[in-house]
Amino acid sequence: MANRKRKDYMLSEKNIEYIEEVKEKNNLKYNSEALDLIIREHRQNSDITTEAMIKLIAKEVSEQIKLDFKGIKKASNDTDRNTQILLEMINGFFVISEYGRLATTEDVIAPALTRASEIVDKRKEAKIVKGFDRKY
Known part of the structure; x- marks a missing residue:
C-alpha cells in the first residue's frame, strides 16, 4: 500500500454506507482500505467469472461435438456393416454360380443395379429430410 494517491470521487450515499459496512465488517481502519478490498474482490470475481464462462463454453462445445461424432460414428458403422454383408452375399453368389x-x-x-441405385437415392433423400424436420 506504499503507492497510494489521493483522489476525490463523488459517491452516492448508498455506496458510502456500503464502503463503511465493509470497513466495519473487516475491521479496517479507513474507508479507502475498504474501497481497495471491494475493488480487489471485484477484479478477482471478474477474472473467475471469465474463466468459468470459458470453461462452460468449452464444455458445451465439447458435448455437442461428441453428440455429432456419435451420429457420424453410428452411420459409419451401419454403412460398414451393410457393405460387409453385401460383399459376403456377392461372394456367395459368385461361388454358387461358379462365375x-x-x-x-x-x-x-444390369437393370437391377439402376433400380437399386434409384431406391437408395430416394431413401437417402428421405432420411435427409427427416433430419431437417427433427432439427427445426
Whole structure:
C-alpha cells in the first residue's frame, strides 16, 4: 500500500454506507482500505467469472461435438456393416454360380443395379429430410 494517491470521487450515499459496512465488517481502519478490498474482490470475481464462462463454453462445445461424432460414428458403422454383408452375399453368389469372369459396369449395367441405385437415392433423400424436420 506504499503507492497510494489521493483522489476525490463523488459517491452516492448508498455506496458510502456500503464502503463503511465493509470497513466495519473487516475491521479496517479507513474507508479507502475498504474501497481497495471491494475493488480487489471485484477484479478477482471478474477474472473467475471469465474463466468459468470459458470453461462452460468449452464444455458445451465439447458435448455437442461428441453428440455429432456419435451420429457420424453410428452411420459409419451401419454403412460398414451393410457393405460387409453385401460383399459376403456377392461372394456367395459368385461361388454358387461358379462365375469365372466378372462383368463390370463398364461392360454391362444390369437393370437391377439402376433400380437399386434409384431406391437408395430416394431413401437417402428421405432420411435427409427427416433430419431437417427433427432439427427445426
